[in-house]
Amino acid sequence: MTNNLLEVSVFEIAGSPFCVASDDGQKVHDRLAAALKAGHGVRLSFHNVTIVTSAFLNAAIGQLYGEFDEAQIRALLKVSDIAPDDVMLLKRVVETAKQYFADPQTFAQAIQAVQGGDGDD
Amino acid sequence: MRIALPQLHHDQAGFDALVDLWAKTEACFLDVIELDLSDATWIDADLCAPFGALLYALGERINTVKLLNIRPDVERALTQNGFLSIYGRKAVPDRWGTTLPYQQFDPKDDRYFADYVETKLIRRTELPAMSSALLKKLSESLFEIFSNAVIHSSTEMGIFSCGQFFPKRDRLNFSVADLGIGIRRNVTETTGLTLDAAQAIEWATTGRNTTRRGAIPGGLGLKLLVQFVDLNGGSLQIVSDAGYWRRENGKSCIVQLTRPFPGTVVSVEINTADQQSYVLASEVEETDIF
Secondary structure, eight states, X not given: OGGGOEEEEHHHHHTSSEEOOHHHHHHHHHHHHHHHHTTOOEEEEOTTOOEEOHHXXXXXXXXXXXXXXXXXXXXXXXXXXXXXXXXXXXXXXXHHHHHHHHSHHHHHHHHHHHHTTOOOO | OEEEOOOBOSSHHHHHHHHHHHHHHTTOOSOEEEEEOTTOOOBXXXXXXXXXXXXXXHHHTTOEEEEESOOHHHHHHHHHTSGGGGGTOOOOOOTTSOEXXXXXXXXXXHHHHHHHXXXXXXXXXXXXXXXXXXXXXXHHHHHHHHHHHHHHHOOSXXXXXXXXXEGGGTEEEEEEEEOSSXXXXXXXXXXXXXXXXXXXXXXXXXXXXXXXXXXXOOOOHHHHHHHHHHHHTOEEEEEEEEEEEEEETTEEEEEEEEEEEEEEEEEXXXXXXXXXXXXXXXXXXXXXXX
């Protein structure tokens, strides 16, 4: 799988070295989710990205933990060209997302929100 | 109606003066409000963000606001950052290169805010030198503050920002204000917790607490900001509803204000002489993220 990874460029999607908008994160998420749903491995490149925020990463990657198994994400999703401090931030976003979706009440609300078309409050 | 405004410093007393102004004017409709600034010997420029937010809210109620008897020093500062242009003064260049201009954004303006940070902070060569690590961390923090306002305030009346460098003190002050629902109401509506406004801010800045509900997780923005300020040696103030919260030297304190602010203000003071790398020793491998 990892030999045949799809490439998704964060810079290309955001159109800027500043990946700060939750809406842009949502666009990244939609591409990742489509690939993961199809069982494809993806390499998410942060090449040329200079600033990312937790809001962007929560939308792009954090919400994947409400839709896919942790093992599935670990097997299929790779990142590259990411700055060391941004890796730290991404790790925190991932840990927070795991805890967020591990709470059944929150998860139920999340499902309800998605079904109701409210993906982001 | 004529109201005297005192000096406005970037502290609790400054915010007290602003919420007092709001308490005196919030009922005004189709009115002329004259603000007498003859006693305002100083206005910290970043406070133009919450001040401008209040004046915008008054304008939404079809009031005319006039700023009278502005002292020369204050007039110079608030003209250079563009604030007084809104109230009929001629814009003048920022001679010392120390202002981050007063600006109003729509909640959908993430990209304009990014452009503002890039052109007014990151690429401004005349600003006091900061290490590249600090500049990156500071920019991230400003984006986190803006995102926080966008995501949590539910504001329809915009987001207001303004900043000021103090080169001799190695300090940069930056404030972002919104006219949204405020932290207390947000916490109550999403968690059912009954907290006063100051307690609600404390709750929102602590541990894993988040008001986020739905498919996208959250709850990191304010904590990241607190950690940055603690490491940097700066300070952070949040005013929301009648709550005032301050973080400095790794400690936070809360105070209940006598009057509410009609939204939220996040105000940060950064030590611009900070030379830390901000990359921790225990770095995470790219293969060990998920």
